[in-house]
Amino acid sequence: MATGPDNFDQLRRLLALKKYECPPPGFFHRFTREVMSKLTAARAVAESVEDRTWIVRLWRYLELRPWLAGAAGAAVCALVVGWIVYTRFAEWTPPSSPLITHRVPAQPADPMELVHGERPATPVIATSTNPLPPGLFDPFGLKIERVNLSVSNR
Amino acid sequence: MPNRAPNHPAANAVNKDVGAPEPEQAIDDLVLVRRAQAGELEAFEELVRRYQERIYATIYHMTANHEDACDLAQETFIKAYDALRTFKGESSFFTWLYRIAVNKTINFLKQHRGRIQMSLNDLDFNAEHDPEIVALISEKTPRREVNLVELQQRLNEALQKLSENHRLVVILHDVQGLPHEEIARIMDCNVGTVRSRLFYARQQLQALLSDYLK
Known part of the structure; x- marks a missing residue:
């Protein structure tokens, strides 16, 4: 019997x-399993976020969005087919008349004339067998002069 | 009241001493914590197994609701794992884990104040044979089981009328068997505060349960 405020035996x-008061049978066994499975799942997500490269990230992004993956696949296929059709069409295009670039003299010109950039008289057909047209690497006909860059010791 | 076999796991659980862990176990805890900090999940699983009953029981006695206690206890361990890197070993793992559980529970109770419904666990078979409990029940009453369940109901209702801090002190000391010093560390207050809260809480409970304490 409680006899006073300090007596709390009862x-x-x-x-x-x-x-x-006890939880249902097997509760703690299930409890451990649930906690550990949640932790494992959380850890797997964290690890995948940290480690994945851009290609893996893209793959996983598309995995979650099949419609986008389908659209991306169709776009890639269309690009490939388009490229194939374009290259076939380009091969069958009939060759046009040779391109006349400029005239060259009938006789081999003086090399100095070529350096000075005088225009040739006869047209040159730019084909794979003709030599390079003059002035290709010197379009402005510049003269090359030796320059003395030595420093005098005064 | 359900009749559980004496060798039932729950029956064993209730008879276990739920006080603070022994010093050897605290050192062992630290080894497990270091292994868990290094990423070894098995080490953390061992810590879960070691403390799940005490953590669950504390939260359950605070909320008087099995489902809430289960969720909060799970959240406690998950939060403890996430925050394991911050554990420096200044206090024991046991104290640190209890603090997480207590803070989570008090926050939950504040958020759901007045909206928590009791969902009590069944009493263990051994309760009928505890002489201290038997002494509380009138021997003349033919339906003892009904009285025990009724007593459990009234006791939990009375506990729910206490403030969170007063309830916590009573549960940690009188139900869980923790010493005042350990409770002070868990609640981050001094021992004097724990003693005064305990005294006040007991007084309140005694008044609320006066019909059963004659």
Whole structure:
């Protein structure tokens, strides 16, 4: 019997009843499993976010969006087919008349004339067998002069 | 009241001493914590197994609701794992884990104040044979089981009428068997505060349960 405010023996006995409140059988076994499976899942997600490269990230992004993956695949196929058709069409194009670039003299010109950039008289057909047209690497006909860059010791 | 076999795991759980861990176990905890910090999940699983009953019981006695206690206990361990890198070993793992559980529970109770419904666990078979509990029940009553369940109901209702801090002190000391010093570390207050809260909480409970304490 509780005789006063300081005597809590009866209350202590009553509170002991709380120790006998137990969860359902097997609860703690399931509890551990659930906690660990949640932790494992969270860890797997964290690791995949940290480690994946851009191609893996793109792959996973598309995995979650099949419609976008389909659209991307169709776009890639269309590009490939378009490229193939374009190259076939380009091969069958009839060759046009040879391109006349400029005239060259009938006789081999003086090399100095070529350096000075005088225009040739006869047209040159730019084909794979003809030599390079003059002035190709010197379009402005510049003269080359030796320059003395030595420093005098005064 | 359900009749559980004496060798039932729950029956074993209730008779386990739920006080603070022994010093050897605290050192062992630290080894497991270091292994878990290094990424070894098995080490953390061992810590979960070691403390799940005490953490669950504390939260359950605070909320008087099995489902809420289950969710909060799971969240406690998940948060503890996430925050394991911040554990420096200044306090024992046990104290640190209890702090997480207590903070989570008090926040939950504040958010759901007045909206929590009791969902009590069944009493263990052994309760009927505890002489201290038997002494509380009138021997003349033919339906003892009904009285025990009724007593459990009234006790939980009375506990729910206490403030969170007063309830926590009573549960940690009178139900879980933790010493005042350990409770002070868990609640981050001094021992004097724990003692005064405990005294006040017991007084309140005694008044609320006066019909059963004659």
